[in-house]
Amino acid sequence: MMSKDKKQPRPKAETPKGFRDYFGTEVTERAEMLQKIAGVYHHYGFDALESSAVETVEALGKFLPDVDRPNEGVFAWQEEDSDWVALRYDLTAPLARVYAQYRNDLPTPYRRYAMGPVWRNEKPGPGRFRQFYQCDADTVGAPSVAADAEICAMLSDTLETVGIPRGDYLVRINNRKVLNGVLECMGLSDDAQRDAVLRTIDKFDKVGEAGVRELLGKGRLDASGAYIDGVGLSDDQAAPVLAFLTSRGDTASATLANLRAAIGASMVGAEGVAELETMAELLDAGGYGADRIILDPSVVRGLGYYTGPVFEAELTFEIFDEKGRKRQFGSVSGGGRYDDLVKRFTGQSVPATGVSIGVDRLLAALREKGRIGSQSHGPVVVTVMDRDRMADYQAMVTELRTAGIRAEVYLGNPKNFGNQLKYADKRNSPVAIIEGGDEKTQGIIQIKDLILGAQMAENATLEEWKERPSQFTVPRGDMVAKVREILGGQR
Amino acid sequence: MMSKDKKQPRPKAETPKGFRDYFGTEVTERAEMLQKIAGVYHHYGFDALESSAVETVEALGKFLPDVDRPNEGVFAWQEEDSDWVALRYDLTAPLARVYAQYRNDLPTPYRRYAMGPVWRNEKPGPGRFRQFYQCDADTVGAPSVAADAEICAMLSDTLETVGIPRGDYLVRINNRKVLNGVLECMGLSDDAQRDAVLRTIDKFDKVGEAGVRELLGKGRLDASGAYIDGVGLSDDQAAPVLAFLTSRGDTASATLANLRAAIGASMVGAEGVAELETMAELLDAGGYGADRIILDPSVVRGLGYYTGPVFEAELTFEIFDEKGRKRQFGSVSGGGRYDDLVKRFTGQSVPATGVSIGVDRLLAALREKGRIGSQSHGPVVVTVMDRDRMADYQAMVTELRTAGIRAEVYLGNPKNFGNQLKYADKRNSPVAIIEGGDEKTQGIIQIKDLILGAQMAENATLEEWKERPSQFTVPRGDMVAKVREILGGQR
Numbered sequence: 001m002m003s004k005d006k007k008q009p010r011p012k013a014e015t016p017k018g019f020r021d022y023f024g025t026e027v028t029e030r031a032e033m034l035q036k037i038a039g040v041y042h043h044y045g046f047d048a049l050e051s052s053a054v055e056t057v058e059a060l061g062k063f064l065p066d067v068d069r070p071n072e073g074v075f076a077w078q079e080e081d082s083d084w085v086a087l088r089y090d091l092t093a094p095l096a097r098v099y100a101q102y103r104n105d106l107p108t109p110y111r112r113y114a115m116g117p118v119w120r121n122e123k124p125g126p127g128r129f130r131q132f133y134q135c136d137a138d139t140v141g142a143p144s145v146a147a148d149a150e151i152c153a154m155l156s157d158t159l160e161t162v163g164i165p166r167g168d169y170l171v172r173i174n175n176r177k178v179l180n181g182v183l184e185c186m187g188l189s190d191d192a193q194r195d196a197v198l199r200t201i202d203k204f205d206k207v208g209e210a211g212v213r214e215l216l217g218k219g220r221l222d223a224s225g226a227y228i229d230g231v232g233l234s235d236d237q238a239a240p241v242l243a244f245l246t247s248r249g250d251t252a253s254a255t256l257a258n259l260r261a262a263i264g265a266s267m268v269g270a271e272g273v274a275e276l277e278t279m280a281e282l283l284d285a286g287g288y289g290a291d292r293i294i295l296d297p298s299v300v301r302g303l304g305y306y307t308g309p310v311f312e313a314e315l316t317f318e319i320f321d322e323k324g325r326k327r328q329f330g331s332v333s334g335g336g337r338y339d340d341l342v343k344r345f346t347g348q349s350v351p352a353t354g355v356s357i358g359v360d361r362l363l364a365a366l367r368e369k370g371r372i373g374s375q376s377h378g379p380v381v382v383t384v385m386d387r388d389r390m391a392d393y394q395a396m397v398t399e400l401r402t403a404g405i406r407a408e409v410y411l412g413n414p415k416n417f418g419n420q421l422k423y424a425d426k427r428n429s430p431v432a433i434i435e436g437g438d439e440k441t442q443g444i445i446q447i448k449d450l451i452l453g454a455q456m457a458e459n460a461t462l463e464e465w466k467e468r469p470s471q472f473t474v475p476r477g478d479m480v481a482k483v484r485e486i487l488g489g490q491r
Numbered sequence: 492m493m494s495k496d497k498k499q500p501r502p503k504a505e506t507p508k509g510f511r512d513y514f515g516t517e518v519t520e521r522a523e524m525l526q527k528i529a530g531v532y533h534h535y536g537f538d539a540l541e542s543s544a545v546e547t548v549e550a551l552g553k554f555l556p557d558v559d560r561p562n563e564g565v566f567a568w569q570e571e572d573s574d575w576v577a578l579r580y581d582l583t584a585p586l587a588r589v590y591a592q593y594r595n596d597l598p599t600p601y602r603r604y605a606m607g608p609v610w611r612n613e614k615p616g617p618g619r620f621r622q623f624y625q626c627d628a629d630t631v632g633a634p635s636v637a638a639d640a641e642i643c644a645m646l647s648d649t650l651e652t653v654g655i656p657r658g659d660y661l662v663r664i665n666n667r668k669v670l671n672g673v674l675e676c677m678g679l680s681d682d683a684q685r686d687a688v689l690r691t692i693d694k695f696d697k698v699g700e701a702g703v704r705e706l707l708g709k710g711r712l713d714a715s716g717a718y719i720d721g722v723g724l725s726d727d728q729a730a731p732v733l734a735f736l737t738s739r740g741d742t743a744s745a746t747l748a749n750l751r752a753a754i755g756a757s758m759v760g761a762e763g764v765a766e767l768e769t770m771a772e773l774l775d776a777g778g779y780g781a782d783r784i785i786l787d788p789s790v791v792r793g794l795g796y797y798t799g800p801v802f803e804a805e806l807t808f809e810i811f812d813e814k815g816r817k818r819q820f821g822s823v824s825g826g827g828r829y830d831d832l833v834k835r836f837t838g839q840s841v842p843a844t845g846v847s848i849g850v851d852r853l854l855a856a857l858r859e860k861g862r863i864g865s866q867s868h869g870p871v872v873v874t875v876m877d878r879d880r881m882a883d884y885q886a887m888v889t890e891l892r893t894a895g896i897r898a899e900v901y902l903g904n905p906k907n908f909g910n911q912l913k914y915a916d917k918r919n920s921p922v923a924i925i926e927g928g929d930e931k932t933q934g935i936i937q938i939k940d941l942i943l944g945a946q947m948a949e950n951a952t953l954e955e956w957k958e959r960p961s962q963f964t965v966p967r968g969d970m971v972a973k974v975r976e977i978l979g980g981q982r
Contacts, residue, residue: 011549013591013836016576019543021589027539031526038522043892045870045899045918048518052510052622053544053578053608054566058502075545077568085507087544098512100504107917109903117544131543142902146881150902285882286889345504379536390637391776398777401534408536411633411641412600426598427536 018124019131029372030363033162034115034135037357040158041113041137044150049112051094053119057084059097061344075121075130087119091136092341092354099140099352100345108141115359126322127364138354140342145275148309148337148353149282155313155333155355156292162362163371168317169332172296174310175276176303176336181269182244182262186237196231197241198304204245205300213242240264247297252280255295275309306336309353319368329365333357377451378427380407380483384414385436392440396433396479403480405487424450431483435476444473449486509615510622520863521854524653525606525626528848531649532604532628535641540603542585544610548575550588552835566612566621578610582627583832583845590631590843591836599632606850617813618855629845631833636766639800639828639844640773646804646824646846647783653853654862659808660823663787665801666767667794667827672760673735673753677728687722688732689795695736696791704733731755738788743771746786766800797827800844810859820856824848868942869918871898871974875905876927883931887924887970894971896978915941922974926967935964940977 015021022030038048057076076086088094091114099110115135124130137154139147152171159169179201188194200215207215214220216238219230240262247258256277263269276295283293299312315329335355342350367373380400382393393409400407410420424432434446453470460468474482506512513521529539548567567577579585582605590601606626615621628645630638643662650660670692679685691706698706705711707729710721731753738749747768754760767786774784790803806820826846833841858864871891873884884900891898901911915923925937944961951959965973 010836010838011552012547013550013588014547015543015588015592016545016547016570016574019545021543021593022539022541024538024540027541031529031539035522035526043897045872045897047515047869048513048522049515050513050518052506052512054507054510054610054622056503056505056507059504061502075568077566079507083507097504097506101506102512107914109901109914111899111902119545131545139902143904144878144881144902146885146900147902150885150900282882282885286885345501347501378538381536387635390635391773394637394641394773394777406534406536408602409637409641410600411602411630411635411638413634423598423600427538 016130018122018129020129025373025376030133030359033359033363033366034133036162037135037158037359038113038115040154040161041135044111044137044154046111046113046137049095049098049114050116051088051091051098051114053087053117054085055088055094055097057086059345060086060088060093073120073122075119089120090118091116091134091356092138092338095136095138095140095354096341096345096352099350100342103342103346109147110140111137112140113137129360133359134356135359136354136356138352140352141350142353143351145279145309145337146282148275148311149279149286151335151353151355152279152293152311153283153286153288155311155335155357156288158357159313159332159362163366164315164362166291168369169292169313169315171293171311171313172299173276173279173293174295174297174299174303175272176306176308176310177268177272177275178259178263178297179244179272179303181264181266181272182240184266184268185262185264186240193231197233200231201241201245201300201303204298209242209246212245213238216241245298245300248295252277252284252290252295255297256280259297272308279309301331301334302336305338307339308337310334310336311355313357315365317369319365329368331358332362332365375428377487378406378424378429380405380431380433381420381424381427381429382407382409382433382435383417383420383424384410385417385434386440387414389440392435396435396445399480400483403484405480405483421448424448431486433479433483439473439476443476445476445479446471446473447479447482447486451486507621509613509620511620516864516867521624521850524850524854524857525624527653528626528649528850529604529606531645531652532626535602535628535645537602537604537628540586540589540605541607542579542582542589542605544578544608545576546579546585546588548577550836551577551579551584564611564613566610580611581609582607582625582847583629583829586627586629586631586845587832587836587843590841591833594833594837600638601631602628603631604628620851624850625847626850627845627847629843631843632841633844634842636770636800636828637773639766639802640770640777642826642844642846643770643784643802644774644777644779646802646826646848647779649848650804650824650853654857655806655853657782659860660783660804660806662784662802662804663790664767664770664784665786665788665790665794666763667797667799667801668759668763668766669750669754669788670735670763670794672755672757672763673731675757675759676753676755677731684722688724691722692732692736692791692794695789700733700737703736704729707732736789736791739786743768743775743781743786746788747771750788763799770800792822792825793827796829798830799828801825801827802846804848806856808860810856820859822849823853823856867919868978869897869915869920871896871922871924872911872915872918872920873898873900873924873926874908874911874915875901876908876925877931878905880931883926887926887936890971891974894975896971896974912939915939922977924970924974930964930967934967936967936970937962937964938970938973938977942977 074086074089076084078084117131118134119131156171183194200212204212215230216233217230220228222228243262247255247262249255249258256273259273280295299310301312302310312331313333314331317329318326319329321327333355337353339349339351382396384393397407397409430451432448432450439445449470456470565577565580567575569575608622609625610622647662674685691703695703706721707724708721711719713719734753738746738753740746740749747764750764771786790801792803793801803822804824805822808820809817810820812818824846828844830840830842873887875884888898888900921942923939923941930936940961947961
């Protein structure tokens, strides 16, 4: 493939399909957000873990939530020695592997946070990439829903720490056991039918109450004109499911009362309601009111994956989508209890609960709201008027850097001075420094205030141009002070 | 592979061969180091870039340095639509692809830094893993060796910033053009023979001057007893190569004089010597003396890969290797000028130079010297004496956290109190808080100073035990103040 044949066509300079590159502040803003999130997680007593990006396919298993055939969603390949390995598709499956592998050395409960890219071999779409960041915290080996409540409280704190103010988000809690109770009380003993109901519920976000009613019954004509077969329940049979999904009341106790009605005499259902009640009490005692965290049985994401409490953080403010329509920003984080993940490896059930924050979506939300992404300046650029005096220019840069000012000397071909100023412009530099032979002789330098220059170019009157020159001469010795003055006034 | 058959054997909980996981401070110390390095790079005017971990095999090409058949060293797989893709094996090949792809939008010179894991499909060994971190800075589109000199200066600053003091490291500079001049002056026109000489020089670090002499001549019996065929040069023919490799003098001018002798009348050789001279002058003018950066033609790593200046940072202190023998720690960073990497894509030669820091090796060095990795404490643990009062314990934790103290409530099964203290011990917690029913009634809590307790358990006399109890009672209202006192005194 890579023969030395010189007639070989040039390779295409392209990111692989579904992948992208991140530049400048896209990278640093994400790094800052990850650091803030890790700070909260650490403060709550979680320890860092960085597992390898590559896992054996055997260890990864098929636990990708929300995907029917997960192996299809993974980048996998066969090693020479015939082991199949794959890129991790989330941070939870590796945690289960790590906990099973090191369980004799790790503390129990094991509280860990992890962050990094994960990879999904899925069809890319607008804003949907095959590599994206997650930032997770999980408690393994904690049977009590106090652990779940803590995660919800921490999620709320985290969102506020990264810049989502109270009122702009809501953590919503549901419980899989309650749903199981509802199914039990419906007398659905057939596994296939239960699975079909679960898959249908998963569409609640998209198709709403009426849609779910149709899909639980005879079926439904979807937006594309295709007819989707229903589960085949009668209206009476479907009623408890719909009652469950719409049971959110004005208060936690109203919601709990509705749920109790929906589960009838089911034991597992009662257990689920009790768990929700305990979480509500703990969160209330911790001061996390309904303006931050609520019980909401309409949360369906992950109900098929988790085994107990399920939670989701939603940003509640509205944005305009690509077609200019207003819509809620939606979910940026989800989590819940998954008590069977470690059991795959060890045979012993290990209770675990955790949360995953979709960092890229959260960044998009903050940019949307103008909370990050304000214009940041590039380095001060020292131009090169005389290429034989590179050491002089380098010395100026060193002076600026030593004073804490980000700076560089122009390192392209210095022949065309205009290119140097174009470069400073493209870097969004605040200041350019110029020292030609004449200036050198006189012991002065020219300083170009590029921020002011840009402002003036946009809207200054002739008087202002005269009054506030954006280029001026200062003694060489005043360089640092003058640059500092410009940066101080305008950054 | 992942059928639902319940008799399927349990998956093995194992990291794939050659990969590993990183826990706690291993993760945070690396993150801190990456942040420090990025800080220096940014201050020098470099912008962040994060390219995707996955590249097309076509774009990656065969530029892996120091490997004869690079495709073998890469994790690659075929996508459904028949494109071959691979995990990046370094951060330079992706940079070339990114620059070629976005060259009309990027400033020239394009100065970027990047950090993250890279993957190599090589035989793992002790301390040698298939995934490791690099942290690179490169200037693309800068023809002058002022760019190379800047990178060397920045490398020196970076090492000192992360905690390697002056005197414990050395940046060594060589130049590929000088070697080309030597080869030219030897009259080696046969490409295959030139390549053989280059490969031989690459072994200089391992086999030394005498070994290289043998390998350039008839051949050599290596340590394993195998006979390695030589290049077949006569002693006279081999002499200039050996003169080049050993031309380092006491001063830069002595080295330059030796090199001038070794290259004879070669034009390209003279160009290389002039480049080294310019770099030496610029670095000298910048105050980077021979205690930090030197010219050293015995630097051979990457001479086959780079096209101009080549540099390497070496840690000069001694450590004990796994067999207990003293040896120098060695190289932690390398770089140089590679003017042809972008040309593959565009047909136009783009001058570029850069450096890559092996972050994991640098961390190992700092740990070796005891400069990082001092014991850090875990969270304060609030124990659970009465599981019905979880809200009370959670409130204590919230109080501690609000006061800036890392804390958590014990979330495992609280039945066995001993397990709670063992947990605090395993987490290396500084303090455990205990509030049973009696304490609650009296409005007090028990505080266990676990650091003092551990110290006492190790070496205290009976008197000391009596005088300095490591567990005491304080009013509930004094909890935060007392914990702060303990942490303040002992952290």
